[in-house]
Amino acid sequence: MKLLDQIEKFLKNKYTIFSLIGVVILIIALNVYSYFKTEKNEAEFLRFVEINDAFASDIESAKLSNELNLDFENFGYELISKSVLAKKALEEENFELAFSFYGELYSSLKDSGIDSGTKQVLQEQFLENILRLTMQLELYESGKEYIENSNLNSVRFFELAGDFYKYYENYEIANEWYGKAIDSDITDAQKNLIRLKLSN
Numbered sequence: 001m002k003l004l005d006q007i008e009k010f011l012k013n014k015y016t017i018f019s020l021i022g023v024v025i026l027i028i029a030l031n032v033y034s035y036f037k038t039e040k041n042e043a044e045f046l047r048f049v050e051i052n053d054a055f056a057s058d059i060e061s062a063k064l065s066n067e068l069n070l071d072f073e074n075f076g077y078e079l080i081s082k083s084v085l086a087k088k089a090l091e092e093e094n095f096e097l098a099f100s101f102y103g104e105l106y107s108s109l110k111d112s113g114i115d116s117g118t119k120q121v122l123q124e125q126f127l128e129n130i131l132r133l134t135m136q137l138e139l140y141e142s143g144k145e146y147i148e149n150s151n152l153n154s155v156r157f158f159e160l161a162g163d164f165y166k167y168y169e170n171y172e173i174a175n176e177w178y179g180k181a182i183d184s185d186i187t188d189a190q191k192n193l194i195r196l197k198l199s200n
Contacts, residue, residue, distance in 0.1 A: 040073070048077040052084065061089040061097055075112050079105065079122075086129070099133040102126050106146075124152055128160055135167045155184045159194055171199035 051068055064085060072078040086101035106126040109119055127150060134143030147161045162177035178198055182191050 044072055044074055044077060048072065048074075048081065051081050055081075055084050055088060061085055061092055061094055064088075065097060065101075075108070075114070078108075079112075090129075095133055095136050099130065099137060099139075102129045102133065106130060120152065120154070123150075124154060124156055127152065127157065131160055131164045135164065140168050155181045155186055155190070158184065159197075162194075162197060166197065166199060175199060 047069075051070065054064060054068060068081075070078060070081045070085065072081070082101050082105055086098045086105070089095075089098040089101065106123060109123055109126070112119065114122070127146060130146055131143050134140070134146070143164050147164065150157065158177050158181035162174045162181065165171070165174035165177060175198055178194050181194050
């Protein structure tokens, strides 16, 4: 009988009741959150699949860009979708749209949680596309700004910066960048190829 009295007393204690209710509500809230998060992830994935199906169609990149929402909570989906559309724009020679997407991707990579090694490879690739497009679109100041603000420290970047300045006939600065590439830890054959680009 004492045990039953103790249980009854325990249950009548308002703090105990509030604690139990709080625990139950917390468990329910966590389950609901988990459910909606799973549902949201599934919905994002399905939207990602639909968008990539649309890219395979004959619809032009400019129209797709206007009609599709390419912003995702999952940065990976956004990265892939915008990269594919930028490539499609390049193939259609819509250089302004491609430049816009590559610029957006390059900027968003800086704040992403992607592994640093992967991030550098992607930044290098996007920056290469950006600089080639600044040459195509005659956007000297934009290209110069991208180079000056970049923290990339690779042979490929040094050579690319040299190519950019050489294209705009700024041979002195081009040679400085080629010099950085030549001074890097690369093979003699690679150094000789870069030396061919040097301007006298």
